[in-house]
Amino acid sequence: MTPTRLLRATACVVLPALAAAHAAPVASTFGPLRNRVMPRLSGRGRGDHVALTFDDGPDPLSTPLFLKVLAERQVHATFFLLGREAHQRPGLVREIASAGHEIAVHGWLHRPLLLRGPRATYDDLARARDTVGDLVGRAPALFRPPYGVMSTAAHLAARRLRLTPVLWTCWGEDWTARATPQSVHRTVVRDLRGGGTILLHDSDCTSAPGAWRSTLGALPRLLDTCGRSGYDVGPLRDHG
Structure with a gap:
């Protein structure tokens, strides 16, 4: 076999194996499987507590309204912020933190990490962590990937950056045009259990x-x- 053919044959074996290894954590996207066998990644906590989390902020139009309701009910939550949005609205980030809410990161841009290589994944998470950390005066400890899709590169980058990935046990499917307050409540409650983590969007x-x-x-x-x-x-910091 010529060197060229040997190289091609090797590539045909190695490249699919590397791609499979990179994508293997996608299995955690399947909620029933994740909730059953990956309690830490799912955000399972103590049985008398439910963690309330919000993704995709901060947004100057909507986030203050959520803060108002939470303040009226004397409830704190975890906000998974997008780095770019946080960079553009530093005052709102500080307002969330000063109200006693937990600040976490959702990446810099809301793009699937499965489509990114190790370097791009690390840079995205590091940029978000550093930006948000500088705004609130302490490095965030938690990370949620866009679309809830992890990759091997995302797990490795999170470990290097001392970020713990956390997904959810129930969500409201509140991102669709057909969502209503009734449908959001019904969808969350369908899977709501003590020790669970709720995913919503502010x-x-x-x-x-x-x-x-x-x-x-x-x-x-x-x-x-x-x-x-x-x-x-x-x-989530009180979730046990």
Whole structure:
């Protein structure tokens, strides 16, 4: 076999293997499997607590309204911020932090990490972590990938940056144009259990325009439902 043919044959074996290794963590995207066998990644905590989390902010139009409801109900949450949005709205980031909410990162841009190589993945997470950390005066500890899709490169980058990946156990499907406050509440409650983590969105920067209004409308009712079930609601830092 000539060197060229040997190289091609090797590439035919090695490249698919590398691609498979890079994409292997995508299995965690399947919620029922993740919730059952990956409790740490799912955000499972103590049984009397539910973690409330928001993605895709901060947004100057919508995020202050969520902060107002949370303040009225004396509830804190974890906000997974996009680095670029945080960079553009530093005052709002500090407002979220000063209200006692936990600040985490959602990457710099809302793009699938599965399509990025190791260097681009690391740079994206590092830029988001450093930007948000500089704004609030401390490095964030938690990371949630866009679309909830992890890759091997994302796991390695998070470990290097001392970021813990956290996904969710239930969500509101609140990013669609057809979402309503009733549908958001119903979808969350369908999978809500003690020790779970709720995913909602306080911004429509990657959702249907105005989708956040359905989330905002559902929020008080969700908090009431958790209260009737005997669950404390708070950020992931209190989740055990």
